[in-house]
Amino acid sequence: MSTLRPVGRTLLRDTAYVALRDAIVCGELAPGEPVRDVELAARLGLSRAPVRDALARLVEDGLVETKPQSYTRVTRIDTRAVREAGAVVGAMHELATRTAVPSLSAADVAEMRAANDRFAAAVAAGATGDALNADDALHDVLVRVCGNRAVTATIARYTPLIRRLEWRLFATRGAWESAGMHERLIAACETGDVVEATAVTAHIWSSLTNLTAGVDHVA
Incomplete structure (x- = not known):
């Protein structure tokens, strides 16, 4: 469309x-x-x-x-710029997770779980756009609950640089592994385990380094 x-x-x-x-x-x-x-x-x-x-x-x-x-x-898609943006966005998501987890409600966790269900279904269907939208929706719960406007603005500005590359390399980035990592994140959020939730968030966003390794530009 x-x-x-x-x-x-x-x-x-x-x-x-x-x-x-x-x-x-x-x-x-x-x-x-x-x-x-x-x-x-x-x-x-x-x-x-x-x-x-x-x-x-x-x-x-x-x-x-x-x-x-x-x-x-x-x-052009400059993977150095993607890595730099990924470092900033990842740090913001870690901060959002660390801040938000103690304040999450059961409804927030349910919203994250529903987003991950959509993510998994989109991955199975090969629907890249739907999968990335669901991924954003899951993490956006934590960003919203965090309530830090600077975090929200920084993520909104730099995430599109990352998503451009993910649109092209999505099939190679281990999307099923991402669904599993989301489950770990949701479980940690549900139990209020700030340390585990933050560690899983860091792992999710650091995977971009592997995605861009050895590549300078993507057409």
């Missing part, structure tokens, strides 16, 4: 940003592909202004690069 389709008229800059970001993450807008505000505005059913604003934010995020009077294009 195309992510570049006409959008509603509320919060146009944010809506354009999310649509373009998601199109880059899933590869609909491919690495190195030129992006033009006129064409994107037409595809999204928007004026050029919110699209220009969205592209400026995507430049800051490292997903788009521009050279004045020359080009604006989707960046």
Whole structure:
């Protein structure tokens, strides 16, 4: 399903940003592909202004690069940048877990378990986008309960750099192992074991180092 389709008229800059970001993450807008505000505005059913604003934010995020009077294009996937983003995002998730676990409710744990069920089903079906969305939903429970706005903002900004690579290499990253690690995380959360939950979270995010080992760029 195309992510570049006409959008509603509320919060146009944010809506354009999310649509373009998601199109880059899933590869609909491919690495190195030129992006033009006129064409994107037409595809999204928007004026050029919110699209220009969205592209400026995507430049800051490292997903788009521009050279004045020359080009604006989707960046290539730089695995060094992915590793750096992974280190930051992983640290934020560890902090979120350490902070949130003592405050989790039974409903929060049930929400995490439901997300992992969706994750496992998506992996079995080979539905990469659904699996990554479910993975985000599981970890987002801890981020939400943590309540730290700086943690939330940092994760939101740098996670798309990681997800771009995962979209392309998802089948090779041991997704079934991830489902098992999620179960360990959920069990630790359910018993209030902060140390175990934080350790499992660290393991989950450190797996990105293995994913990018020996690779400089991904087309």
